[in-house]
Amino acid sequence: MLNHIVIMGRLVADPELRTTPAGVTVATMRLAVDRDFKNKQTGERETDFINVVAWRQTAEFVSRYFTKGRMAVAEGRLQIRPYTDRDGNKRTAAEVVADNIYFGDSRRDGEGGGYGGQPYSAPMPSQPSGGYAAPTGDDQFTELVGDEDNLPF
Numbered sequence: 001m002l003n004h005i006v007i008m009g010r011l012v013a014d015p016e017l018r019t020t021p022a023g024v025t026v027a028t029m030r031l032a033v034d035r036d037f038k039n040k041q042t043g044e045r046e047t048d049f050i051n052v053v054a055w056r057q058t059a060e061f062v063s064r065y066f067t068k069g070r071m072a073v074a075e076g077r078l079q080i081r082p083y084t085d086r087d088g089n090k091r092t093a094a095e096v097v098a099d100n101i102y103f104g105d106s107r108r109d110g111e112g113g114g115y116g117g118q119p120y121s122a123p124m125p126s127q128p129s130g131g132y133a134a135p136t137g138d139d140q141f142t143e144l145v146g147d148e149d150n151l152p153f
Contacts, residue, residue, distance in 0.1 A: 003077040003078060004075075004077060005072070005074075005076060005077060005078045005096055006065055006073065006074045006075045007033050007073070007074050007096060008031075008032060008033065008072070008074075009028070009031035009033035009034070009071070009072065009073065009102045009104075010031065010033045010069055010070065010071055010072070011029055011031060011032075011066055011067065011068050011069060011070050011072060012029075012031070012032050012068065013029070013030065013062045013068050013123050014066075014067050014068050015027045015028065015029040015054075015062045015066055016029070016063075016133040017058075017059060017060070017062075017063035018139050020074060024051060024055065024056060024062055025055070025056055025057075026054070026055050026059050027053070027054045027055075027059035027060075027062045027063050028051065028052070028053050028054075029051075029054075029062065029072075029093065030049055030050065030051055031049070031050050031052055031074065032047050032048075032049055032053070033047065033048045033049075033050055034046075034047050035047070040074070041081060042068065045134070050094075050095070050096060051093065051094070051095040052074045052076075052095065052096045052098050052101075053079075053095050053096070053097050053098065054074075054097075054098045054101055054107070055097075056118050058098060058099070058101055060102065061101065061151075062101050064107050065103075066101070070104075070105065070135070070152055071103070071104030072101055072102070072103065073076070073101065073102040073103075073107035074096050074098040074100075074101050074103045075097045075098065075099055075100045075101070075102070076096050076097045076098040076100070077097050078094065078095075078097075078101075079094070079096070080093070080094050081093055081095070082122060087097045096126045097126075115153055119134075
């Protein structure tokens with residue numbers, strides 16, 4: 001059986017980080033995901049609002065580096081779970097349980113787009129080599145330093 005999903009959208013609000021009674025961290029967020037097609041009557045793209053759940057290190061990463069309005073790519077599996085609402089009615093909830101979450105926009109877009117403002121850059125190798133700068137202090141991310149023509153990819 002295959003249950004693999006990848007979605008890309010903007011965070012509707014800052015991620016909510018919690019800890020279970022067993023001490024496991026979990027982050028919940030909601031992504032606004034545009035559909036690939038336009039509505040025939042209005043000519044506008046419709047948007048789906050999809051709940052995403054991340055656990056452990058992924059949850060901590062999301063809560064630290066993502067904010068409302070930031071574009072995110074969530075990769076994981078679709079989960080449909082039953083629950084009972086406050087009135088005692090049985091309901092179902094669909095959510096993406098994310099194994100990985102990636103930045104979906106560039107640093108330049110985040111700084112100039114007016115939707116979040118927390119700068120970031122991609123993770124770098126832990127061993128300095130060539131034109132890379134090693135991360136310092138608490139910051140696990142750093143910018144490339146040097147000639148872009150010498151990148152290994």
